[in-house]
Amino acid sequence: MRSPLACFTQVTDERLSAASAVVKEKLNMAEHEKAKLERIHEKIVEAQERLKLKKSFHDGHQASARELLARYEYLQSQLNDDVADLESQGRHISSLEKSVLDWVNGIRFDS
Incomplete structure (x- = not known):
């Protein structure tokens, strides 16, 4: 029979492993969301540059x-x-x- 300390250690290790897996999954999701936000930011910056360029083409034409x-x-x-x-x-x-x-x-x- 195992000692209560060994059972507690095993349960604690399992919980820590599960918590670690959850934390890793959350970090991966956060990194994925950050990457998506960075791509959106890049698209916004590109669109702003295109608008500035378009405006510069039409500025003097009026x-x-x-x-x-x-x-x-x-x-x-x-x-x-x-x-x-x-x-x-x-x-x-x-x-x-x-x-x-x-x-x-x-x-x-x-x-």
Whole structure:
């Protein structure tokens, strides 16, 4: 027959082994969760970088009110010059012709 101390030691060892296995399993799960969180963090950082890059591509492309006004004034002066040139040649320019000239001047051939 075994002594009570030996039984206690055996039960304690079994419990410690079971507790150790549980702790190891919890640590593995925690490491797995940490790895998942790190992958999610990497994806978020990559998405933020893509958004910054996308924003930098589009930042300067929005025309301000001042730029639109300058463009309008330039096109209006071009139209007035074209009309004055044609009228100096003895031609009368109708409103329709002015509209067509204005439309042609507004076309952007560089885009």
